[in-house]
Amino acid sequence: MPSAIPTGTLERPARSSAAAPAAGSRWRPGGQAAWRTLLAAVAGVLLLLAFPGSSLPWLAPLGPAALALAVSGQRARSGAWLGLVCGLAFFVPLLSWSGIFVGALPWLALAGAQAAYVALLGAASAATSRLPLWPLWAAALWVGQEALRGRFPFGGFPWGRLGLSQTEGPFLAFAAYGGVPLVGFAVALTGTLLAAAVLRLVRGGRRTAALAALGAVAVPALGGLAWLPLPGSSLTAGGPTRTVAVVQGDVPQPGLEFNERRRAVLDNHVGQTIGLAEAVAAGEQPQPDLVVWPENSSDIDPYRNADAAREISRAADAIDAPVLVGAVVSGPGEFISNTAIVWAPGTGPGDTYVKRHPVPFAEYIPFRDFFRLFSDKVDLVRRDFTAGDEVGLLNVGGARIADVICFEVVYDGLVHDAVSAGAGMVVVQTNNATFGYSAESEQQVAAARVRAVEFGRSVALASTSGISAVIAPDGSLAAASGLFESAVFVEEIAQRDSRTLAERLGAGPEWLLSALGAGALLAVAVPGLRRRGGAG
Known part of the structure; x- marks a missing residue:
């Protein structure tokens, strides 16, 4: 030295x-x-x-x-x-x-x-x-x-x-x-x-x-x-607007057990959406063009479970707008998929986005036999999630959205791919119930705020249990919920088509x-x- x-x-x-x-x-x-x-x-x-x-x-x-x-x-x-x-x-x-x-x-x-x-x-x-x-x-x-x-x-x-x-x-x-x-x-x-x-x-x-x-x-x-x-803090400047509803239905309680109460989670989001439809009918809320539900809002596969499909259709029909549902879907093969489904009133499921970056040791276990030597917690993941191979660009209710799921918001390439494909706004679907009353949700919202500035787009972030938020293109919060509470936001959001230098440079x-x-x-x-x- x-x-x-x-x-x-x-x-x-x-x-x-x-x-x-x-x-x-x-x-x-x-x-x-x-x-x-x-x-x-x-x-x-x-x-x-x-x-x-x-x-x-x-x-x-x-x-x-x-x-x-x-x-x-x-x-x-x-x-x-x-x-x-x-x-x-x-x-x-x-x-x-x-x-x-x-x-x-x-x-x-x-x-x-x-x-x-x-x-x-x-x-x-x-x-x-x-x-x-x-x-x-x-x-x-x-x-x-x-x-x-x-x-x-x-x-x-x-x-x-x-x-x-x-x-x-x-x-x-x-x-x-x-x-x-x-x-x-x-x-x-x-x-x-x-x-x-x-x-x-x-x-x-x-x-x-x-x-x-x-x-x-x-x-x-x-x-x-x-x-x-x-861009400034206006949600409505920069392009034609769409009215977006963000629904946070909440979960029965924090922790890993939320998945065992998956019907209750689905019912919460259906109930909140029907409640919004009643508020729209009463003139208390504007009619949304699209409704965003979070990741894991339906952990019951609606393609295989007729009751789950019926409940989601009931919500979409009541609000008379397509609902972006975060679902766990069986397949392909022995795998399952973390999937966003565009669920339209009257016609049901349509376009989908499958999460491209499942989280290792949370959504799939690499080298399962080896890591089981250190902890039997690996077997909490009973079936591995598969990765999607298509960019998360979806057309929902006239809005072209860049959809990313949960931790995908911190991966530069995943967000960039979806925005540069032609999205007018960004949607983040997430589930934070497994992290309790911690700062994880705040850290995820912070990442979404940086993305808003990076691409000059408004961001709608929907969480099962909070924090859900609507973020303006300057990164400021237009609306935000608390942790472990039900919440519904309805905001008019411009569908922007300008390109930042960051988007061009990748x-x-x-x-x-x-x-x-x-x-x-x-x-x-x-x-x-x-x-x-x-x-x-």
Whole structure:
């Protein structure tokens, strides 16, 4: 471990006396492993506080700042340890909802797996921390780490990305220009520039510190300017409107047992829809063009169960509008499908969307026999869900909707595919009953708010038990329910056809920023390998 302070500058390290630590400085991080570990843990806590649960999004840049300070000048191995500490401090509490009804093992395994990616980030950030312009490379490495985490293994799990913490404020505007990756990059760059300012200031480099601090201010300032051409909070501006009803029927009680009371859940949504029809007849609510039910609103297969089909038809006929039903459908073969069904009055079921990304260990069990060795909870999933192969674009009541189901809202490509196919609004069907009174639902709503800005579309989010919401194109909440209550929203929503730059570019910004980070790693690794080869 080096005893002298790392350069930590924006320029190439110099050998002059000006590059030496300031006289009397007590900043000697190279010899303070415990101090660095504590700082890495603080980084994870700051990230946690930025996300729903605490909802302090302005704290988000301080997480990358603290981690950058902790790993500055360290070897990759030390950086990996510090990154792991940061990742555990962040993901263990963030994902605590995943173990509420299934125990600690799945929760801690998931959190540990996600933290391992932050360990890789810590190693890469440490290795590149002596390069010129290192704050830029460190921020790009955040994007690369999240890109990797969102794809591997089993299709990845991109929950808790930096960009998804920004439900308001200047950073959120970047979503319209480069999606979640650009938002995350802006947050991380602000933090790493702050870290560079601190490092230079304690070394006596006031001019460089001021430049870094100015850059840290310039990034959110640019985000503030980026809001100017974007849509505002109006649901009705930007295109022809459709009246959309969102129904949250609620469940008998939280937990895994909701599925055993599936008829009660279906009855709740039928009852709420018929109640809405009565309010429409009385002139208390406008006539909807379409009605959105959540995921798992009918866990009784309506194709095979005549009674379930009859009840859904009764609701659709009463409201005289097509209902988008979230159903569990048998087939193909031994599998089942998480399916959205357009159920029209008079004619019944029509077009469908099958969830393209079933959740591993929740909707299907990969390598079931192997993982049963660690927990018999895998057998709670009796039949595996199959993945759909068609984009979630549906025409419902004259509205062309981009439908995504539950966790699909955090997968960039799934939402992008459906919107770019021609959708005028986004619909998220979800079921949060298995996560109790936790922050999971708030975190999912936050992701939907970022998507609204990313694509310039209003979002209707329907949950069985909350939080259901209607979100304007600027990410603001036009309506929202509480947890574990019945709710119905009826809103007039414009069907927009404008395209944001983020929609046009797709995954381009993520690949470009990831490549920048990878290039910085190569700039460190290739000379090192040459030196070793020469020494051999």
